[in-house]
Amino acid sequence: DIQLTQSPSFLSASVGDRVTITCRATQGISIYVAWYQQKPGKAPKLLIYAASTLQSGVPSRFSGSGFGTEYTLTISSLQPEDFATYYCQQLNSFPLTFGGGTKVEI
Amino acid sequence: QVQLVESGGGVVQPGGSLRLSCAASGFTFNTYGMQWVRQAPGKGLEWVASLRFGKSDEYYADSVNGRFTISRDDSKNTLYLQMNSLRADDTAIYYCAKGRDNYGLDFDHWGQGTLVTVSS
Numbered sequence: 001d002i003q004l005t006q007s008p009s010f011l012s013a014s015v016g017d018r019v020t021i022t023c024r025a026t027q028g029i030s031i032y033v034a035w036y037q038q039k040p041g042k043a044p045k046l047l048i049y050a051a052s053t054l055q056s057g058v059p060s061r062f063s064g065s066g067f068g069t070e071y072t073l074t075i076s077s078l079q080p081e082d083f084a085t086y087y088c089q090q091l092n093s094f095p096l097t098f099g100g101g102t103k104v105e106i
Numbered sequence: 107q108v109q110l111v112e113s114g115g116g117v118v119q120p121g122g123s124l125r126l127s128c129a130a131s132g133f134t135f136n137t138y139g140m141q142w143v144r145q146a147p148g149k150g151l152e153w154v155a156s157l158r159f160g161k162s163d164e165y166y167a168d169s170v171n172g173r174f175t176i177s178r179d180d181s182k183n184t185l186y187l188q189m190n191s192l193r194a195d196d197t198a199i200y201y202c203a204k205g206r207d208n209y210g211l212d213f214d215h216w217g218q219g220t221l222v223t224v225s226s
Contacts, residue, residue: 001168036213038151043219087150096153098153
């Protein structure tokens, strides 16, 4: 099974900060990575697919990059509505797996 | 617009069974893969099962394989998850999710979730 390790697990930041979250896979998964945002009590929301493609309707301050085993989600200028938990997911092979999550707090 | 509405959650004793449903609307259901993802209280996301469109392929997490069955009724635009031999560690919010494209295994729409509690 492919394991995904996100870092950091918790991140304290301020409005306007540039934030980077890393997701490392235990084996190469090409561009088969997606990123989700989840707010408390809500379902996850797709932000990025194919490692770097912005999902329709997602603000351009979100971006993704990476290939192989290391991926990053970047928020260029953190907004109040961005405080949430972020998850990466690999869809290279079954079983599909998620990273452990990164909680972005004020 | 795309809507996914789960139902069927509740409290069940260990060893019991439950069937979850996910009613879909706003897209051509029979041309998309669908999946179940769960989240234990205070924990992260865990993929549970996937079903390709055309009912051709089913995939399960090791933790539920042999106990859970994913199925779909395209005439009713509904996805199901039959859960048998439930255990305490199956307690979670269960989300159904739509594949981003026909073969997609990333998920562009999610339901609101239904809570399953396994407890005596």
